[in-house]
Amino acid sequence: MTLYQRDRTWHPPALAPDYKTSVARSPRQAMLSLEATASELSGPRFGHSDIAPGDNDLITNYAKGGDPVGERIIVHGRVLDENRRPVPHTLVEIWQANAGGRYRHKKDQYLAAIDPNFGGCGRTLTDADGRYAFRTIKPGAYPWRNWVNNWRPAHIHVSVFGHSFAQRLITQMYFEGDPLIAHCPIVKSIPDPRAIEALIAPLDLNEAKPLDCLAYRFDIVLRGRRSTFFENRPEGN
Amino acid sequence: MDYLKETPSQTAGPYVHIGLAPAAAGFDIYEHELGFDPVSEDVPGERITVTGRVIDGMGAPVKDVLIEVWQADASGRYADGAEGFRGWFRVVPDFETGVFTLNTIRPGANGRQAPHLSLWLVARGINVGLQTRMYFPDADNSADPVLNLIEQPHRRATLIATGGKGSYDFDIHLQGEKETVFLDV
Numbered sequence: 001m002t003l004y005q006r007d008r009t010w011h012p013p014a015l016a017p018d019y020k021t022s023v024a025r026s027p028r029q030a031m032l033s034l035e036a037t038a039s040e041l042s043g044p045r046f047g048h049s050d051i052a053p054g055d056n057d058l059i060t061n062y063a064k065g066g067d068p069v070g071e072r073i074i075v076h077g078r079v080l081d082e083n084r085r086p087v088p089h090t091l092v093e094i095w096q097a098n099a100g101g102r103y104r105h106k107k108d109q110y111l112a113a114i115d116p117n118f119g120g121c122g123r124t125l126t127d128a129d130g131r132y133a134f135r136t137i138k139p140g141a142y143p144w145r146n147w148v149n150n151w152r153p154a155h156i157h158v159s160v161f162g163h164s165f166a167q168r169l170i171t172q173m174y175f176e177g178d179p180l181i182a183h184c185p186i187v188k189s190i191p192d193p194r195a196i197e198a199l200i201a202p203l204d205l206n207e208a209k210p211l212d213c214l215a216y217r218f219d220i221v222l223r224g225r226r227s228t229f230f231e232n233r234p235e236g237n
Numbered sequence: 238m239d240y241l242k243e244t245p246s247q248t249a250g251p252y253v254h255i256g257l258a259p260a261a262a263g264f265d266i267y268e269h270e271l272g273f274d275p276v277s278e279d280v281p282g283e284r285i286t287v288t289g290r291v292i293d294g295m296g297a298p299v300k301d302v303l304i305e306v307w308q309a310d311a312s313g314r315y316a317d318g319a320e321g322f323r324g325w326f327r328v329v330p331d332f333e334t335g336v337f338t339l340n341t342i343r344p345g346a347n348g349r350q351a352p353h354l355s356l357w358l359v360a361r362g363i364n365v366g367l368q369t370r371m372y373f374p375d376a377d378n379s380a381d382p383v384l385n386l387i388e389q390p391h392r393r394a395t396l397i398a399t400g401g402k403g404s405y406d407f408d409i410h411l412q413g414e415k416e417t418v419f420l421d422v
Contacts, residue, residue: 006421011246012364019248021362024294028412031421034386038347039355039370040422042315044307044325052268062266082240091271095256105252106263107301107332119266121256157249157256165307166422170359170366172247186248189364195245221241 003036003166004082004224009191016189020146040166041225046091046125055123058096058136062119069115070099070137072213075173075201078130079160082224086130092220093123093159094134101142101152110142135213141180153180153187162222173218176202246366249359251301254329258303261329272305272327275340280322282311282342285403287371290335291358294412298335302360304328306339308353313345343373343403351381353396358409368420369409375401383420392418 014026054061059068075094079087097103097120100112104120118137126132139154155172162168174181181187181200190196198221207215254262260270276284291299306326309315316324322342330337344352351372358367372378374397387393395417398405409417 007243008365008421010242014364016364019362019364022248022364023362024297025299025360025362025411026294026364027367027416027419028294029392029416029418031419032383032386033421034383036422037350037383038315039307039309039350039353040368042307042317044323045316045318046271047318050269050271055267062264080241082243084239084241093256095252103252103255104262104264105255107251119255119259119264121259121266123256123267123271157247157253159249159256165355165357166368168305168357168366169244169246170249170253171244172250190245190247195242198242198244199247221244223243224240 001041001225001227003041003164004226006223010195012189012191016185018185019189022189036164036166041164043161043163043165043167046089046161048125050091051123051125056132056134058119058122058134061122063117066117068098068118068137070140072135073138074133074135074207074209074213074215075156075218076131076133076204076207076215077217077219079126079132079220079222080130081162081222083226086126086128087162087222088126088128088130090126090163091123091161092126092132093121094136094156095121096136096139096156097142099137099140101140112140112142138175146185150185151180151183153178153184158218158220160220160222164225167222169220169222171220172199174200175216176200246364248361248364249303249366251361253301253303253359258327258329272325276322276342280310280342283403285341285343285405287339287341287354287398287405287407289337289407289409290330291360291409292411296413298330299360299411300330300332300335302330302358304337305357306341307355307357308341309344309347311342311345313347315347349380349382351378351384352376356409368422369417370396370420371407372397373405374398387418
């Protein structure tokens with residue numbers, strides 16, 4: 001078994017000068033490319049004993065006697081691999097700012113208010129078909145220090161494991177129709193517009209809950225795995 | 238061809254701790270945070286401590302990094318379930334100094350691979366999580382297939398910790414003369 005080569009031209013390059021922090025944090029030497037070994041083909045496993053059933057409901061998982069402020073939404077989708085196979089029972093974790101664009105983090109100093117009823121993180125395991133769902137509040141845009149007037153589009157950070165440590169992925173989900181997407185140096189660190197499109201979740205009215213909350217759909221694709229045709233590994237395939 | 242493309246990566250940003258280590262971000266939300274359990278007493282193997290820093294191209298510590306560690310058990314086997322020694326940790330440095338500490342067990346050799354920890358680094362300014370490895374200075378690394386793929390001996394040394402007797406130091410350099418070898422794997 002092996003993994004498909006990661007298409008490094010599809011991902012953002014390490015050095016994206018318009019995203020200034022990448023300048024001092026991007027390796028300059030060529031990476032060492034190699035086929036995955038047992039160390040990368042394996043990966044941590046998680047089970048239902050690791051998480052609690054309500055961990056995927058950000059409207060209630062930190063509420064202190066009231067609901068958080070903001071637009072109520074469901075974010076749902078599937079985790080698939082490049083072969084269109086569902087990735088079941090894998091851990092999906094998200095984190096985000098509140099409706100005002102403020103993070104619950106001791107290092108965030110933005111002037112928008114902390115929401116006492118909103119933590120801003122959630123986690124879940126995909127089901128047997130690779131499906132996941134979160135209920136949350138639509139995050140607000142916020143300013144950040146890069147150029148003097150940069151604003152992040154509304155986004156949710158998403159972390160996914162897959163079954164192999166080399167499938168590990170962190171990305172950000174954006175919202176259909178957000179005019180700030182086109183102005184964001186972090187978004188534009190991705191060179192191919194089709195790749196950016198893959199991070200923009202469309203509104204999914206069919207999954208909205210009438211008189212309660214809207215829904216957005218975000219499918220996630222992890223690296224594909226294959227059994228090679230002429231496997232010669234002594235330990236078998 | 239009917240393949241899908243992998244979802245493109247985006248930086249984990251400065252507040253990655255909210256999602257993956259909320260206690261470090263400054264709040265208490267989950268009954269059980271993942272990746273921070275100490276190794277339980279019944280797990281066989283030599284207890285080791287690894288300390289280090291991730292250092293940027295200006296020589297400054299990357300204080301907002303989050304590192305995931307994946308490793309074999311003392312016999313060289315990788316866990317395939319959620320029970321027993323999972324072999325996976327999350328490491329967050331001290332936000333003031335950038336120094337991280339990992340308490341784990343020494344992994345065994347896996348096939349021809351010398352004992353090592355697999356590391357995955359994410360932070361603000363890192364657009365795609367960086368994969369690397371830490372090997373041990375007091376192990377026989379001579380036949381390791383990954384170390385032997387690195388042509389320049391001084392670069393091979395960037396993957397080998399210093400110290401010994403269960404206590405190791407491992408700094409990861411993102412740039413410069415001591416730039417760590419990162420893996421495209």
